[in-house]
Each structure stands twice: as structure tokens, then as C-alpha cells.
Amino acid sequence: MTQNMGFMPGCSLPSYTPEGVKQTMEYLKQVYPDLGGVQKCCGKGTKALGQEEKFKERFAGLQKDIDDVGIETMIVACQNCYKTIKETSDHTAVESLWTLLPKIGLPEEVRGKAADSDVVFAIHDSCSTRYEKEIQDGIRWILSELGYKVEESEFSRENARCCGFGGMIVPANPDLAMRVMNRRGNDFDSDYVVVYCAACRSSLMKAGKKSFHILDLLWGPVVYLDESAPEDVLSSPAKSWINRYKSKQIVKKVVKA
Amino acid sequence: MEFREKVLEQASTITDGCMGHEEAFCVAACPMHTDVKKYVAQIGKGDYEAALKTIREKLFLPNTLGRICAHPCEVDCRRNTEFGQAISVAGLKRFAAEKADRKELWDDAVGTPTGKKVAIIGAGPAGAQAAIDLRKAGHEVVIYDKLTVVGGMMRVGIPEYRLPREVIDFEYSYLEDLGVNFQMGVEIGKDMTFEQLREDYDSVIVANGAHVGSIPPVPGKDANGVFNAVDYLKEISLTHKFPKVGKRIAVIGGGDVAMDCARSSWRIGADEVFLISLEELESLPASQAEIDESQEEDVQFINGWGTDEILKDDGGKVTGMRLKKVISVFDENGRFAPTFSNEMKEIEVDSIVFATGQQVQDVSNGLLEQKGGGRYVTDSETLATNLPDVFVAGDASGGAIVVQAMALGRKAAASADRFLKEIDLTEGRQFKFEYSFETRLDVPLPKGTENLPRTSGNHRPAKERKWDFKPYDLGYTDEQAKKEASRCIQCECKLCMTECIMLNDFGECPQDIFSEFLEKGEIDPVIPYSCNMCGGCTHVCPNDYGIGETFMGMRKDFILHNDGKSPMEGHKAIEIHQKLGFSKVFCTKVKGVK
Ligand SMILES: Cc1cc2nc3c(=O)[nH]c(=O)nc-3n(C[C@H](O)[C@H](O)[C@H](O)COP(=O)(O)OP(=O)(O)OC[C@H]3O[C@@H](n4cnc5c(N)ncnc54)[C@H](O)[C@@H]3O)c2cc1C
Numbered sequence: 036m037t038q039n040m041g042f043m044p045g046c047s048l049p050s051y052t053p054e055g056v057k058q059t060m061e062y063l064k065q066v067y068p069d070l071g072g073v074q075k076c077c078g079k080g081t082k083a084l085g086q087e088e089k090f091k092e093r094f095a096g097l098q099k100d101i102d103d104v105g106i107e108t109m110i111v112a113c114q115n116c117y118k119t120i121k122e123t124s125d126h127t128a129v130e131s132l133w134t135l136l137p138k139i140g141l142p143e144e145v146r147g148k149a150a151d152s153d154v155v156f157a158i159h160d161s162c163s164t165r166y167e168k169e170i171q172d173g174i175r176w177i178l179s180e181l182g183y184k185v186e187e188s189e190f191s192r193e194n195a196r197c198c199g200f201g202g203m204i205v206p207a208n209p210d211l212a213m214r215v216m217n218r219r220g221n222d223f224d225s226d227y228v229v230v231y232c233a234a235c236r237s238s239l240m241k242a243g244k245k246s247f248h249i250l251d252l253l254w255g256p257v258v259y260l261d262e263s264a265p266e267d268v269l270s271s272p273a274k275s276w277i278n279r280y281k282s283k284q285i286v287k288k289v290v291k292a
Numbered sequence: 293m294e295f296r297e298k299v300l301e302q303a304s305t306i307t308d309g310c311m312g313h314e315e316a317f318c319v320a321a322c323p324m325h326t327d328v329k330k331y332v333a334q335i336g337k338g339d340y341e342a343a344l345k346t347i348r349e350k351l352f353l354p355n356t357l358g359r360i361c362a363h364p365c366e367v368d369c370r371r372n373t374e375f376g377q378a379i380s381v382a383g384l385k386r387f388a389a390e391k392a393d394r395k396e397l398w399d400d401a402v403g404t405p406t407g408k409k410v411a412i413i414g415a416g417p418a419g420a421q422a423a424i425d426l427r428k429a430g431h432e433v434v435i436y437d438k439l440t441v442v443g444g445m446m447r448v449g450i451p452e453y454r455l456p457r458e459v460i461d462f463e464y465s466y467l468e469d470l471g472v473n474f475q476m477g478v479e480i481g482k483d484m485t486f487e488q489l490r491e492d493y494d495s496v497i498v499a500n501g502a503h504v505g506s507i508p509p510v511p512g513k514d515a516n517g518v519f520n521a522v523d524y525l526k527e528i529s530l531t532h533k534f535p536k537v538g539k540r541i542a543v544i545g546g547g548d549v550a551m552d553c554a555r556s557s558w559r560i561g562a563d564e565v566f567l568i569s570l571e572e573l574e575s576l577p578a579s580q581a582e583i584d585e586s587q588e589e590d591v592q593f594i595n596g597w598g599t600d601e602i603l604k605d606d607g608g609k610v611t612g613m614r615l616k617k618v619i620s621v622f623d624e625n626g627r628f629a630p631t632f633s634n635e636m637k638e639i640e641v642d643s644i645v646f647a648t649g650q651q652v653q654d655v656s657n658g659l660l661e662q663k664g665g666g667r668y669v670t671d672s673e674t675l676a677t678n679l680p681d682v683f684v685a686g687d688a689s690g691g692a693i694v695v696q697a698m699a700l701g702r703k704a705a706a707s708a709d710r711f712l713k714e715i716d717l718t719e720g721r722q723f724k725f726e727y728s729f730e731t732r733l734d735v736p737l738p739k740g741t742e743n744l745p746r747t748s749g750n751h752r753p754a755k756e757r758k759w760d761f762k763p764y765d766l767g768y769t770d771e772q773a774k775k776e777a778s779r780c781i782q783c784e785c786k787l788c789m790t791e792c793i794m795l796n797d798f799g800e801c802p803q804d805i806f807s808e809f810l811e812k813g814e815i816d817p818v819i820p821y822s823c824n825m826c827g828g829c830t831h832v833c834p835n836d837y838g839i840g841e842t843f844m845g846m847r848k849d850f851i852l853h854n855d856g857k858s859p860m861e862g863h864k865a866i867e868i869h870q871k872l873g874f875s876k877v878f879c880t881k882v883k884g885v886k
Pocket of ligand 1: 360361362363413414415416417418419436437438439442443444445446449450451478479480481499500501502503525548549552650653655685686687688691692693694695697
């Protein structure tokens, strides 16, 4: 393990949960004391709009940040960051937090903590990593380590369906986006859905599901039936940007600690 | 706005290869392209009248075909190719006809009169279909037939227990409704010359079928008591008798016509019926249903034997046959070339019926060229002949079953219509769709498809039915028909359309969207900007088409032509978000410390 590791929270995750970012980074820092950190957008949104040139420019900015702080392997918790860096960077390795955790293990205190939870979680896989079986396995591993019961749907893993947020369609065709969200919600029998992308979480909340980010389950209180899901923060731009700012401070603080 | 080559290429790959509009196997196999999938579904829903109307869009003989169609659709049916249990398409067709067909539903509109007159030789299905289409095109039509009854081989070949004659008459009354004129009992070439016909009419369609029964050159073939299938079945059809035949009858042949001869033999009072074929039982050319039904009726099969000699008494009367054992029927090139061993056996019979093929008689007094089996030489796509005003249809041009005869009748009529209107015979015509074709449809079976057995029909007991000419098959009940219809897989691709919501907003399948894009050279940006880029379409597409990728290419081009900005109003906010996502306020980079 000679590689210099770093963590990058991305966009939607730090906008949703600075607390989740904090706990994750603190744990990673225990495992990798010299953990670095970058907070910046990977440019996926720019790319999705079709802005090739601007994307190149913006990704180059990210790449420079990564290089400036000497990170060789970037740990990401967002499937789009994972894909973008994997496809675009010619020298930075990328590792998904969801495949890393099974390797480094979960902190002792969270293991088995949800064994008495009466919730059965459906799993919403991210469509952008529909063929990344290892990431999908990692999510299931984490859930089982925590002690949660899960149910698979017909549209799991490589058959995953879009949450409705993808491809920048929300602002382009909001009515369609809402139909896609509702359809995705209906794919699950359980009211409780676990996701591993904060934007997907927001979509499923809109579709009336009690949806939890896996980091909510990892670091937050054990979820029992009839409990409601955390607020749909991403629906409020003001709150999201405030959170993003908080997360940035957290990245700095944890790395330097 | 110009799109880059790559996008155009991707769009044309999808347009060319997308199977969204490919015909189901049954529809493609039917030479008339009856919308089988649709009417089977309608029967399943109990909407029999709608089903009947769907059938009548293509077929004027729903009940007839429902009973006797050789149903190429069932051969290609996915339930046959996968499980050997085809949907009983013909049976369902008959059911719809019996339930819902009424004259009031028939479309008797004809075209504006053109002043042109067409003569058709033959009132079989080919001639009848040609007559219908020509009346619809506004031409005057006269059908000549040497018989006094309509239907051709359906009337005098196909036995009555399979096809009641009143069904034919009822369905043929449609032609009278359309104003087709019939000259029955007139044989062209005998009662009236072909040349005369050409003189009296602007165009002639020759649909005289294959009515010359052939007997192979075996020793003793001239004995008293040897007949051919055509004459045998014709006389039985018209009179329910065949006085010249004896009581121990051997039918030679292994096809459906042979089965008809064998089964008809009981019905005119035979004591014993043998069916002798070169082929072994497993490789008989006859349909399995006909084989099974013949065996149920106690026809004795002697398979794998050929005629060595017909034995006769001093008076020249048949007394039996000497048979020789077949070694092989076809040579290595698949050509018919039977070989025999020295093993012989004799059977005692008093009559022999050869069901070994029918040939086409020349009605043209040598004016039309003929080839193997007497079939006229025609252009296979237009059915044109060496005479510009003459077209050939049906068995006479190479068809072999009723529904093919109809498609060929339609083809000949289309050509005659063009000839009469002085339009080029081929221009703009899609010949592929004028006959059976192979669909490009190639899709996995829908999830959870089970092998459900074909719903068996209601046949009268063999012991009872074999002595009369009444229908042996009583058809489906409501319940049976619905059950059978519900087995239909409704073959189609459109897998991406069940996966993707967005595509459904803009077309029936990707082919619609991308072909329109290619045609117009442009696309409403809302289409590519409505794609989630989730890859679900590609994941389920049997061809793995990069539909989202193609939309992505379009987006890039829109940006290029719009000053680097998205053409979508709503994306303004995204641009701001993206800018912020890269701004100093919200970004940081921190080097790790030990
Ligand atoms: C015994 C038998 C059983 C069959 N069973 C089936 C079956 O179950 N299913 C199926 O799909 N197909 C079956 N076929 C084949 C089917 O009947 C024919 O393919 C179809 O009838 C051909 O139609 P057509 O219009 O070309 O000719 P035909 O139906 O043969 O009609 C030709 C007409 O032309 C008339 N004609 C002939 N010469 C002259 C002349 N010189 N002047 C005036 N009129 C003339 C004849 O009288 C006849 O009415 C069977 C055929 C036979 C022989």
C-alpha cells in the first residue's frame, strides 16, 4: 500500500450530508493517516449537457487539483465520479468507497448494529454503474455487515432503472423526469429503499419512497419501521449549497487533523 | 444545422437494424400477411367481431382458410420453433369466422370504373383473389371456369369432410357482391380459344391450377383399376361416389393429397385402405395432423416401399402390387432419385390411386411457355409472361397451397392493373412484401414464457366420421379459443420501449425517431435532452444499440452550434450549478499529512 490515497465527496453527497462526509473521512483517515482530499465537481454534468470542450477544461482543473496534492488513488462515493475519473484520467486510479469498505472492513462499533431492525430494505442500484458488479456486491456486503435485511427486485444490479435524475433531464423535461421517478419507485415492494447516490435518494423521495443513503445507515441511527427518512435536502438549492460549503470545510479539517 | 458524421452513422445503424417494426414470424410467413398477432389477441379478449374484421382486411375466405389453410404461419410460430406447439392459428381463424362473420361486415366498395376488361381463367383462390383486387381497382372482371362450381381445387380436391361446400359458396358470394361476372362451364382451349379471350379483353390472368393427375411410368400402370388423385377426388367431391373403384384400395404417395385420397376412400365404402409411400413414416411430406387423422381412421401405412409392378389378371384388372424396398429417396444433392434393394413383397388390392403430383394443363394453345410440371414461365416478381397482356397466378405459376395462390393472384392483379394503367410493372413496388418473407425479428423469449400445450380441438370419433362427408372437426368452443389465443407470445422486439419511458414519448421504436432524424436532417433538441443516459435501452437491446450514446452525440452537436450552450431553457440553472461546483467558494484540495 504505497499509493497516496485521497477522498473526493463529489457534488450531491456533500450537498446532502456533510455529516456523512465527515464520518466517512474520519474513518478513512484512521486507515490511511496521510489521506488527502479534494472537493470539486468531476464535470459529469457538463459532459452530460454535451459540452465537450468545457468538460475537458473542467476535468483538467480537477486533475490538476488531484495532482497538486499528490493523490494517486482517489476514493469516491459517487458512481458518476467513479465513471468519469475512470474514463477520463490517464494516471489517477479510482476506487469506489463501496468496494474499498469490504477490503478494509467496517468499524467494530457499527458491525451488526442493525440486527434487530425490522426494516427490509430494497436496494436501488445506480444505473451509471450497472455493470460494476463489485460495487453492487460491496453495497450488499455493507448492509449485511450492519445487519440489515434486504430484498432484491427484478430491476436490481445490471437491470437497474434510472431514478429519473440522470442525463440532466429534470430541467429539460420535468414532467418526463417525474414519470421516470414514479416508475422507479414502483419497482420496489418495500417502502424502504437504500441507495448509494444522493441524487438517486432525492428522486426516490419524490417518488414517495422512504429512501436512505447507505452512509445514513452506516453512520446514523438504526432505522426501524415507521420511522421517516431524512429530509430531501437536495430539493432546496439554498440548503444544498450551504451543506456543500460545510463539507468543503470538513474536507480541509479532517485531512489536516 | 449539420450533425457530425459519427452521429449520422450511429443513427443509420439503428434505423437499419432496429427490429421495432419487424413483423412477427406468423405475419411474415403468411404470403398474404394477415395480421395474425392482432386477431389472435382480439380473440383472446373475446372481441370476435374485431378479430374477424382484422382477418377480412386480407382474406376473403376466413372460414375456408380456418379449416384448410396449410398455415405457413404455424410452421414459423415461435411456439412451434421453440416448443413444437404452434398456436392453432387456422383453428382460431375458423372460430372467429363462425362466431362473427356476416355479410354486413364485408367491404363491397369497388373502384371507379376504368372501362378496362379483364378475363380470368379459373375460379380457384388465385383467380378469385385477382378478381377481387381488380374490381377494387375499377376494372370489369369476368371469370371463366370449366367447372360449374366455384372454388377450384378447394372444391374438387380438398375433401368435403375438411371443407363443407356451403362455406365456399357463402364466402365466394363476396365476388358477386363486387360485381365479378362468372362464366361457368366454359373451358378455355375447348369451348373458347385463348386467342379469342385475348381479343375480347384488355388483359388475361391465367389461374387454371394444376388439374392433370400424373401417374409414374411403372409396369402395369394401364391396368383396369388404376386412377390418379385429381380425377378420383374430383369425382368424389362432385358426386360422393367413384363407381369404378373396388374395395381394397392402395393409395400411392406420402403427401397431403395422398391422405385425402386414403381418407376419402372409406367414405365411398372401401373395406381396406393402404397408403404406400417411398418415404419412411417419420419423413412423410404430409402434415402431422393429416397423418395422425389418417391413422386414427385405420388407413394402413406401408412406408418405405415403391411400386415395382402393378399385377393384373387376364382381363387386365388390377389384382395387386409388387413392392420393392426403398434404400433412399433423395440423392446427395437432395434431388428426388429413389434407390431400391432387391427385397420385394406383394399386396392384394383391386384398385390403385396415384397421388404423386399434379400438373398444369396448357390453356394457351402453346402461346405461353411452360416448364417443369407444366408451370408457365413467368417473371417471378411480376408474374408477367412472354405476352404483355397475360399474367399467371396460383398453382399454374408455381404456388402449392391456397394462401399462396391468393398471394399470387394478388400479385398478378397488381401487375395487370399496372399494365392497364400503363404504369411500369416494377417501379416502386416492394416485392418482398408480396409473398412470404423471413422476418429479421430475433429476440429472446419474453421472461417467464412457459411451454404451454396446444389446445386440442373437437374431432368426431374416427370410427364414426370415416363413413360420412360431414365435417370431422367441430371447431373450438369459446373457452378453448380463448385459452388457445392466450398462449400467443405476441412476438415483437420493442424491448427498449418497455424499458424506457422517454422513447415512448417520441415514437413507437427507435427506428421511428432515428429515421425521422435522418430524413429531416434535424431533431427537436428536447428528444436527445430527454434521455437519462441510463443505458437501460442498450442493456435490453438484442443488438446492443447505443441509443443513449447517439443522443449524446446529438447533444454535443447542439452545443457546438449554440455557442457552447445547451439549447434547453431549463439548462441555464445547470450551467450556473456547474460553474459553482468548480468555483473556489465550494472547492478545496488538501494534501494528506502523516
Ligand atoms: C387434393 C388436394 C388437397 C389440397 N389440400 C390443401 C389444403 O388442405 N390446404 C391448402 O392450402 N392447399 C391445399 N391444396 C392445394 C390448393 O388446393 C391449391 O394450391 C389451390 O387451390 C390452387 O389455387 P389456384 O387458384 O391456383 O387453382 P385451382 O384451385 O386449382 O383452380 C383452378 C381452376 O381453374 C379451372 N380451370 C382449369 N383449366 C381450365 C380451363 N382450361 N378453362 C377454364 N377453367 C379451367 C379449374 O376448374 C379450377 O376451378 C390441395 C390440393 C389438392 C389437389
